Amino acid sequence: MSRETKSRSKSKVLAEPPPVQAPGLIGADELHGLDEHLSAMMDRLKAAIYKPAGTKPTPVFNAAQLARLCGKSGSTMLRNLEKAAELGLADGLAEGATGSQRSFTLEQAIDWVCALGGAAYQRREGQQAAVITVGFFKGGVGKTIVATSLAQGLALKGYKVLTIDFDPQGSMTAMLGVDPATVEAEETFTPLGTPPGHPLHRTTLAESIRPTYWTGVDLVAGSTNLFQCEFYLPLRAMNAQAEGRQFNFLEVLAKGLRQIREDYDFVIIDTPPALSYTTMNAYLAADAVLMPIVPEGLSLQSSAQFWDMFTELFDTAEKLRDTPKRYAWLGVVPSKVESHKPAVQSMLKWIRGFYGEYVMTSELPQTDVVKTGGTTLGTVYDISKYVGSNKTYERAREAFDRLVNEVELMTRRHYWGEELADDITGGKA
Ligand SMILES: Nc1ncnc2c1ncn2[C@@H]1O[C@H](COP(=O)(O)OP(=O)(O)O)[C@@H](O)[C@H]1O
Ligand SMILES: [Mg+2]
Structure with a gap:
């Protein structure tokens, strides 16, 4: 832009300042008008994101x-x-x-x-799916990206994966090509949370499962109706207590998953940024917990508070169990890492100090390749051809591949009990 046009457009901007809003201009009519406009715009945005219902494009491979x-x-x-x-x-x-x-x-x-070989691990007779819950009570740390990428990455290795979206916002549901606003309560975890006699009540999850656009990945969707579980679960516990029965309201999901565990290799659960009775069900159904931490600001304080609250709820559940609960592994994964920043390097050291051996070797960089903004919803695995530098793509792709491999290896070793040499890299050895 030449200096002349630049200064002209500048003066034009100055000449027409935005209208100053007189006080008292926005009332019920204007708010309703805005609400209607937003919902019409939302329909257009959704049409752009979801295309016709459930047809999110899958990548093609050369x-x-x-x-x-x-x-x-x-x-x-x-x-x-x-x-x-x-x-x-x-x-x-x-x-x-x-x-x-x-x-x-x-x-x-x-x-x-x-x-050409399929999944590196074949479950033996009687061995069940490994349930991995991705969680932390901080939002925006990459839980949903991690959970979705993990499901896609494991499916690409030939594993059968079930995903469960425990977030009422349904972000993972959306990433898997389903508009959360179209999800019915009976297609979620909600029926298991409701009390017997409730029209939605069920004790099994199988009926809530749907296939997704991604071959090998099934989904129990998330939607706003999950909120009602927060009310029903403690209510059922109180009723049981009044009747002199024991009812473990924190392990309703664990029970509901039992029948379908042999049908999958992995169950990946995405959780909302909260620790509630409902999300505690996701943590107690898990065989392993994966926690993304962004090395910045108050992350470590939040994470310590998380484990404090978690331990308290864990103890409550423990009293309601016959056998003590044990996890196969816990993994803390640094997420959205901007490794060129010295402050980030120092935070990474602190994270290792806090979590020691639980910190994974994998580290996820902050990258433009991962996007959920605007009209694109996707992970590194959704991309057939990256419109940007190949180096940027490869860096992101390799980081997520490493995470998928590490999760696979830890599960093979600590959950399925496979004896693995230390130098195994996760490739088809
Ligand atoms: N590794 C990453 N690099 C860049 N952006 C990321 C990365 N991981 C997540 N994001 C972005 O950060 C935001 C929050 O991620 P999300 O997975 O939804 O977090 P959470 O589920 O913890 O709230 C999203 O806009 C997502 O695209
Ligand atoms: Mg999320």
């Missing part, structure tokens, strides 16, 4: 990306691709096309992963 997913070199992958017809798998070549450009859908890619 041969090199497929090779990476399968843990094969480019040449080994190519040799396998030449046998596609024999194996009954997609060769990725468009019908009738002469070019050698290959392209695979998410489903075809996962089929290839499974055909």
Whole structure:
């Protein structure tokens, strides 16, 4: 912009200041007008985010990306691709096309992963899904991004994953392509929270499960109706006490999950930034807890308060149990890390001082690749081709891959009890 036009536009801005609002101009009519406008705009925004209901696009993969997913070199992958017809798998070549450009859908890619070895761990007879709850009572630390990426990343490795959204805001539900406003109470955890005799009441979660746009990831959605559990759960506990019965109101989810645990390898639960009776159900159903911490400001103070409250609720549940509860692992993962900042480096040291061996090796950088703003809702795994620097993408992708690998390894070792060599990297050894 030339100096002349710049100064002209500046004077234009100065010439037309925003209208000064006279006091008393905004009343019920204006507020209702704004409310109607916002809801119409919300419909337009949703149409942009969700397209027609439930059709969030999945990524497509080229041969090199497929090779990476399968843990094969480019040449080994190519040799396998030449046998596609024999194996009954997609060769990725468009019908009738002469070019050698290959392209695979998410489903075809996962089929290839499974055909070339599949999940690194095969559950043995009687072994159950590992339930991992992602939580912290601070918002905006990346819980939902971590939970969603973990589910997608594990599915890309050939595992079967169930996700449960415990956040009434339904952010993970939205990330998985479902508009939380369209979710009915019976499609969430809520029926398990309601008392017997309530029209919604159920004791199992199976009926609430739906498939998602991501092959291998199912969902029990979250929506605002989850709030009612906060009222019903303690009420049921009080009623039981009055009748001289014992009722563990903090482990309703743990019980409801029992029947479906053999159908999945992992259950990933996303929680709201609060510790309540409802979210405590998510922590007590868990075999492992993953806690993202942003190395900044008052994070450590909040996290210490979190464990303080958590321990108190844990003790309450312990009194209602026959056997003591034990977790297979706890993982604190530094999230949204801006590692070039000296203050962040010093905070990371403090985090290691506070949490010692519970701090994971993985660290998630603050990155432009992860976005939930505007009309894009996605994780690193949603991207087929990053419109930005490849270095930026790779850095983010590798960090999330490391987290997925670490979670997989800790679960194999500490939950399924597999003996693993220390130097195993999580690749298909
Ligand atoms: N590693 C990251 N880099 C950049 N932005 C991130 C990262 N992780 C999360 N975010 C952004 O931070 C915001 C909060 O993330 P979210 O996962 O919703 O946090 P929480 O569930 O803890 O409230 C979102 O806008 C999300 O896109
Ligand atoms: Mg969240």
